[in-house]
Amino acid sequence: MSLLELDDISTGYGSFQALFNISLKIEEGERHAIIGANGAGKSTLLRTICGLLRTAAEKVRFDGQPIGQMPPHKRVNLGIAYVPEGRWVFPSLTVHENLLVGAHTKRSGIWTVDRVYELFPLLSRLRQRQALSLSGGEQQALAIGRGLMANPRLLLLDEVSLGLAPVVVERIYSTMPAIASAGTTVLLVEQDVGQALTFADRVSCMLEGRLVLEGTPGEISQDQIVAAYFGV
Amino acid sequence: MIWVNDIIQGILLGGLYALFAAGLSLVFGVMRLVNLAHGDFSIMAAYIALVIVGSLKVNPFYTLLLVMIVMALFGYLIQRGLFNFAMDAGPMQAILATFGIAIIIQNLLLEGFTANSKGLDAGRIENAVITISDQVAIGWFPLTTLIVSVVVLFGLQLFLSRTRTGRAFRATADNQRAAQLMGIDNRHLYGMAMAFALAIVAIGGVFIGIRTTFNPSAGPLRLIFAYEAVIIGGLGSLWGTLVGGVVLGIAQVLGDHAQQGWGMLAGHLVFLAILAFRPQGLFAKQAQ
Numbered sequence: 001m002s003l004l005e006l007d008d009i010s011t012g013y014g015s016f017q018a019l020f021n022i023s024l025k026i027e028e029g030e031r032h033a034i035i036g037a038n039g040a041g042k043s044t045l046l047r048t049i050c051g052l053l054r055t056a057a058e059k060v061r062f063d064g065q066p067i068g069q070m071p072p073h074k075r076v077n078l079g080i081a082y083v084p085e086g087r088w089v090f091p092s093l094t095v096h097e098n099l100l101v102g103a104h105t106k107r108s109g110i111w112t113v114d115r116v117y118e119l120f121p122l123l124s125r126l127r128q129r130q131a132l133s134l135s136g137g138e139q140q141a142l143a144i145g146r147g148l149m150a151n152p153r154l155l156l157l158d159e160v161s162l163g164l165a166p167v168v169v170e171r172i173y174s175t176m177p178a179i180a181s182a183g184t185t186v187l188l189v190e191q192d193v194g195q196a197l198t199f200a201d202r203v204s205c206m207l208e209g210r211l212v213l214e215g216t217p218g219e220i221s222q223d224q225i226v227a228a229y230f231g232v
Numbered sequence: 233m234i235w236v237n238d239i240i241q242g243i244l245l246g247g248l249y250a251l252f253a254a255g256l257s258l259v260f261g262v263m264r265l266v267n268l269a270h271g272d273f274s275i276m277a278a279y280i281a282l283v284i285v286g287s288l289k290v291n292p293f294y295t296l297l298l299v300m301i302v303m304a305l306f307g308y309l310i311q312r313g314l315f316n317f318a319m320d321a322g323p324m325q326a327i328l329a330t331f332g333i334a335i336i337i338q339n340l341l342l343e344g345f346t347a348n349s350k351g352l353d354a355g356r357i358e359n360a361v362i363t364i365s366d367q368v369a370i371g372w373f374p375l376t377t378l379i380v381s382v383v384v385l386f387g388l389q390l391f392l393s394r395t396r397t398g399r400a401f402r403a404t405a406d407n408q409r410a411a412q413l414m415g416i417d418n419r420h421l422y423g424m425a426m427a428f429a430l431a432i433v434a435i436g437g438v439f440i441g442i443r444t445t446f447n448p449s450a451g452p453l454r455l456i457f458a459y460e461a462v463i464i465g466g467l468g469s470l471w472g473t474l475v476g477g478v479v480l481g482i483a484q485v486l487g488d489h490a491q492q493g494w495g496m497l498a499g500h501l502v503f504l505a506i507l508a509f510r511p512q513g514l515f516a517k518q519a520q
Binding site: 050051052071072073074076077081082084088089090091092093097100101102104105146150 | 396399400402403405406407409410411412413414415416417418
């Protein structure tokens with residue numbers, strides 16, 4: 001049984017359909033990257049998994065359990081943490097408090113405040129600062145750290161590199177091996193194909209709401225990616 | 233010296249207003265709900281105290297804990313059972329729902345207790361004073377009110393900054409959707425916020441019942457004073473509600489001193505002046 005099973009998901013916002021017949025299986029321990037151009041439906045897919053968008057219950061299965069109708073806060077209890085695009089840190093709370101709120105579910109596991117500070121030493125120096133005053137990269141690190149505090153079995157990362165300088169992106173991605181080797185399954189969505197391919201052991205490519213390509217980075221050629229990305 | 237006395241009385245009155253304003257500010261801060269029934273909830277608490285005093289023959293002070301618990305439970309239930317659904321429909325629908333509840337409470341109280349004014353008799357403390365000079369005297373009861381309100385605000389602040397639920401309140405106030413993604417059940421949390429708000433306003437209701445008389449239609453005026461205190465102090469600032477209450481209290485006492493009956497007018501004028509010249513309030517949180 002896969003950790004996450006998506007079965008023929010079609011969904012959208014109001015009359016706008018964003019996803020068409022998406023089926024995908026993520027195994028425990030996998031590092032999966034979904035790439036695709038802006039508006040391909042990647043974020044919508046993650047929102048369907050974390051519960052910000054609902055679908056028929058059995059269309060989303062987590063560890064065998066149908067969760068498509070479950071609200072987000074219950075999915076966190078099961079072990080699905082979503083690090084949203086745009087970070088959504090709590091601006092009036094300090095860095096430290098943001099991390100503590102991340103642990104609201106009291107799920108036990110290896111991630112503690114101290115481990116997160118070890119992973120992101122820059123946060124450790126800022127622990128009493130209001131999240132409002134952090135730079136974009138610091139906020140992204142905080143958002144990821146806050147997600148880890150839930151000790152998730154599945155970590156969903158949405159557009160980690162968006163709006164950040166390349167050096168900052170590099171630094172944040174350098175923490176990924178440590179996160180994945182802790183046993184957490186990671187599903188990330190990324191426009192930056194280079195980062196995604198380096199990180200992932202399986203890659204899917206989305207185009208206009210459909211999954212058009214899937215495989216390991218080794219078996220997919222550059223041409224295939226270009227074709228899938230741009231639909232040419 | 234007479235002015236000193238007025239200002240002291242105003243500060244003490246401000247303590248009472250803060251008890252009304254704190255819950256209003258909490259509810260607005262956490263769930264952006266404008267609760268128009270807040271004043272009527274406080275009067276409802278005063279009537280609950282009246283019933284308990286009548287049947288148990290105790291001093292109203294001893295009913296406080298019980299009234300707070302009853303109001304907290306009522307707050308949780310009405311939030312989960314009604315206001316949450318109204319809020320799903322939209323902010324306007326939510327305001328209308330609280331307005332409807334306000335009318336219902338007023339009329340139920342009228343049915344049950346008639347329109348006659350009632351009071352809660354707390355005994356000797358009501359008239360006991362500390363005389364400082366010929367013209368300056370501090371009443372024990374108003375002083376108690378202020379002390380209780382400071383203790384409540386301090387306790388609320390500790391709760392918000394130190395506890396897991398308190399942090400969840402603040403996180404939800406910042407970003408409700410992100411809070412849900414942390415595993416925070418917003419519907420339950422909103423119920424908790426209303427429970428806290430009504431427990432606090434229950435103290436205000438009982439105290440107003442001891443201080444003066446009340447009747448079923450006394451709620452809206454309490455609501456107006458509470459809103460004025462919140463806006464003078466600055467939305468989202470806990471201690472601002474106390475400062476707002478104090479400013480309002482001083483304005484009312486000084487106004488009444490200048491001309492009997494002008495107190496309320498003076499309070500409203502100060503409120504309007506703040507709204508005109510410092511609309512973010514005296515202690516507004518920094519803009520985000």
